[in-house]
Amino acid sequence: MKKLVVAVGLLLGSFNMFATADVENTNVETSIMVKQEGYKEIQVSDLPSAVTKAFEKDFPGGTIDKAYVNTEKKYKLEVTTAEMSTTLYANEKGEWIEE
Numbered sequence: 001m002k003k004l005v006v007a008v009g010l011l012l013g014s015f016n017m018f019a020t021a022d023v024e025n026t027n028v029e030t031s032i033m034v035k036q037e038g039y040k041e042i043q044v045s046d047l048p049s050a051v052t053k054a055f056e057k058d059f060p061g062g063t064i065d066k067a068y069v070n071t072e073k074k075y076k077l078e079v080t081t082a083e084m085s086t087t088l089y090a091n092e093k094g095e096w097i098e099e
Contacts, residue, residue: 038070038071039068039069039070039076041066041067041068042067042068043067044065044067046067047064048094050092050093050094051075051090051092052064052094053094054090054094054096055077055079055088058096059079059081061081061082062079062081062082063079064079065078065085066078073092074090074091075089075090075091076088076089076099
């Protein structure tokens, strides 16, 4: 009889434990922020010839997929070569710069 009372007590105690369990909010809101660097997309054909010549010289066989320019006349190039796809930055003189 004592075992029955203990078993019933444990059973009722476990129900109480589940009834008071905290529920976590699983709704997660995700925001993606895109940093606007002040670059405006332009046609690849609108790049200064110094920039295209520098690219052809330094990356033979590569292609300029997209081109952008900012107010300081700095150019952002999304390029593809045989080895990689990357982003390059140049000034209007065709000199590679760090961004």
